[in-house]
Structure formats: structure tokens, C-alpha cells
Amino acid sequence: MKSAVIVGIGSYLPPTVVTNADLSARLDTSDEWIRTRTGMSVRHVVEPGDATSDLAVEAGRRALASAGGGGVDALILATTTPDRQVPPTAPEIATRLGLGTGAAFDLSAACAGFLYGLSCAAGLIAAGAARRVLLIGADAFTTMVDPDDRATVVLFGDAAGAVVLRAGRADEPGAIGMPVLGSDGSLADLIQVPAGGSRSRSTAPPSKQPDPGDVYFRMNGRETFRHAVCRMSEASRQAVEQAGWDLADVDRLCAHQANLRILAAVADELGFAPERQLSNIAEVANTAVASLPTLLAHSAADGSLRAGHRVLLTAFGGGLSWGAATLTWPDLPRTAPTP
Numbered sequence: 001m002k003s004a005v006i007v008g009i010g011s012y013l014p015p016t017v018v019t020n021a022d023l024s025a026r027l028d029t030s031d032e033w034i035r036t037r038t039g040m041s042v043r044h045v046v047e048p049g050d051a052t053s054d055l056a057v058e059a060g061r062r063a064l065a066s067a068g069g070g071g072v073d074a075l076i077l078a079t080t081t082p083d084r085q086v087p088p089t090a091p092e093i094a095t096r097l098g099l100g101t102g103a104a105f106d107l108s109a110a111c112a113g114f115l116y117g118l119s120c121a122a123g124l125i126a127a128g129a130a131r132r133v134l135l136i137g138a139d140a141f142t143t144m145v146d147p148d149d150r151a152t153v154v155l156f157g158d159a160a161g162a163v164v165l166r167a168g169r170a171d172e173p174g175a176i177g178m179p180v181l182g183s184d185g186s187l188a189d190l191i192q193v194p195a196g197g198s199r200s201r202s203t204a205p206p207s208k209q210p211d212p213g214d215v216y217f218r219m220n221g222r223e224t225f226r227h228a229v230c231r232m233s234e235a236s237r238q239a240v241e242q243a244g245w246d247l248a249d250v251d252r253l254c255a256h257q258a259n260l261r262i263l264a265a266v267a268d269e270l271g272f273a274p275e276r277q278l279s280n281i282a283e284v285a286n287t288a289v290a291s292l293p294t295l296l297a298h299s300a301a302d303g304s305l306r307a308g309h310r311v312l313l314t315a316f317g318g319g320l321s322w323g324a325a326t327l328t329w330p331d332l333p334r335t336a337p338t339p
């Protein structure tokens with residue numbers, strides 16, 4: 001059976017930056033609170049009118065270039081913030097990248113979307129339905145948070161990251177171990193945007209109109225924190241066992257950059273010293289689905305992730321949904337620093 005092998009990577013951050021000082025100048029918060037509670041200092045944000053596809057196209061272009069050019073048989077866009085509810089965003093990205101009329105679809109698994117996307121790409125390749133797949137994780141989360149809610153607006157930034165996968169052997173560097181995935185819908189309300197879906201639409205009669213605030217992202221931070229640590233640790237153990245590794249064999253932990261304290265708790269639970277952890281949370285904050293591919297791209301560019309490193313990926317988000325996967329980092333052409 002063919003495995004999915006990473007042969008190209010790219011990422012993109014929009015140029016506009018919002019610092020903790022910018023946020024404290026207009027909200028009841030402080031640089032000290034944000035840094036000590038989250039580990040974040042800076043986030044990149046899209047300009048008004050820009051959308052997820054604008055980020056995704058740039059990251060996709062860079063990943064294709066890193067893979068040496070050429071087309072793909074399928075494009076998967078993992079995102080929480082599609083440009084529009086209808087149509088899906090992926091076909092437009094494929095067209096803008098000049099990829100022709102092959103399969104292109106959106107995948108929704110919140111912040112675990114990149115791992116669900118890897119699983120999907122691996123499945124297409126294993127089934128012989130695709131030989132090369134472009135997987136993009138992109139989110140413009142700042143378009144969805146309430147700009148006046150200090151509890152959420154400080155947490156998020158916008159970004160996109162992408163990988164090109166080709167059919168190959170399971171023992172090649174870059175081959176993805178089939179991801180361990182999980183979900184728990186009994187906790188769906190912990191992380192949500194109440195309005196905009198079929199449950200609460202703006203086309204409803206006046207008596208059933210959603211509250212104006214329901215268009216914004218909401219999260220029960222404290223509860224989410226607890227589940228994030230538990231699920232990422234558990235999935236990580238399973239993925240490492242499935243790969244036939246021990247946790248001590250892993251050179252780099254690449255975990256969803258949701259909160260530095262969550263990362264510390266997961267690392268502590270799994271026994272990872274700081275030098276074995278990758279992190280860019282201070283510079284980009286939580287970029288949702290883009291978090292993992294952006295972290296891989298940044299770490300490969302700054303040399304903290306090198307060819308031959310055994311990598312453990314893990315992520316957690318709304319749904320609830322989570323996952324973990326392993327791979328040995330391949331020898332890719334050095335990617336340009338972003339943006």
C-alpha cells in the first residue's frame with residue numbers, strides 16, 4: 001500500500017501585525033496578562049476585505065515551489081473560516097494556483113483540521129485516487145472573533161500553511177504514519193460560533209433571529225484547556241505506539257499553538273524537555289488550522305527542525321476533535337522565511 005510522503009512545504013503570514021501593546025491600548029488587558037496566561041506577543045491579521053483564500057493561495061504557491069513545481073491530483077483546504085458558506089473555498093484556490101479542474105474540497109475539523117487533512121490525503125493516495133495532493137491549512141480567525149471581547153481577541157492570528165504529499169513508501173523520510181483521530185460531540189458547546197449555520201440562520205423569521213453577538217466565536221477557556229491537555233497527550237501516546245516508537249525516540253514535539261501553558265502541560269505529561277519542543281506561539285499566536293503547518297514551515301526555515309528528526313504532531317479544537325501523527329522530517333529545499 002502506498003504511503004503519503006511530504007515533498008514540499010510553505011506558509012504565509014499577512015503583513016499587518018497586532019501587538020499586545022496595541023490590544024492593551026483599546027481593551028481592559030495588558031501585555032503582562034497576555035504573555036503570562038498565553039505566551040503570545042504578536043499576531044498577524046488580514047486586512048479588511050481579505051479572506052482565507054488569499055492566505056491559502058500564497059502558502060499553496062510556496063509549498064508547490066518547495067516541491068519543485070508540478071501539479072496535483074487533489075487539493076484539500078482544511079479551514080474553520082471558509083470565504084463563504086457556499087461554495088467551498090478549495091476550488092477557487094485550485095483555479096488561482098493554476099491547478100486545473102481536479103478534485104478540490106474543504107474539510108472542517110476545527111483546529112485538528114490539518115491532521116484530519118493528512119489522514120484524508122493519505123487515504124486518497126493509499127486508494128490510488130491521487131498520486132500528489134496539496135493540503136492547505138488556513139484560517140482568518142480574526143474575522144470571526146468579537147474585536148471587543150478581551151477573552152478571545154487576544155488569542156488569535158491569521159495564517160496559512162501547506163504541504164505537498166506524493167505517493168511513496170512507508171519507510172521513506174516524510175512518510176506520514178496514519179494519524180490517530182478522535183472526537184467528542186457531547187462537548188460541542190465548549191467552542192462555537194452559534195449563528196450562521198442551519199441551526200440559527202439570518203434568514204429565520206424575526207422572532208427566531210440570532211442575537212447579534214451569536215456571529216462571534218465563543219469558548220469556555222478553562223474547560224477547553226483541561227480537555228486539550230488530556231486529548232493531545234492521549235492521542236500522542238497512541239500515535240507514537242502505532243509508529244513502533246517510544247516517546248523518548250521523538251526529536252521534536254509539534255503541538256497546536258493554542259496556549260503556552262497547554263503546551264507546557266502536554267510536554268510535561270509526555271516528558272518533553274523544552275529543547276525538544278517546537279514553538280512559534282509568541283510570534284503568531286493561535287492560528288487555528290494553520291498552526292501545525294505554519295510551525296513546521298517556520299521550524300524548518302530557522303533550523304530547529306532538521307532532516308532526520310522524528311516528529312510528533314498533535315492538535316485539538318472545537319467539535320471537540322483532536323489527533324496526532326508521526327513522521328521523520330524529510331530533506332526539503334530550505335524554505336524562505338515568511339511572510
Ligand code: ACO
Binds near residue numbers: 191219221
Ligand atoms: N486580559 C485580562 N484579563 C482577562 C483576559 C484578558 N485578555 N481574558 C480573560 N481575563 C480575565 C477573566 O475575565 C477572568 O477574570 P475574573 O477572574 O475576574 O473572572 C480571569 O482573567 C481568568 O480568566 P480565565 O478564563 O479563567 O483565564 P485562563 O487562565 O483560563 O486563561 C485562556 C484563558 C487563555 C483562554 C485559557 O483558558 C486557554 O488558553 N484555554 C484553552 C484554549 C484552547 O485550548 N484553545 C484550543 C482550541 S480552540 C482553537 O484553537 C480555535
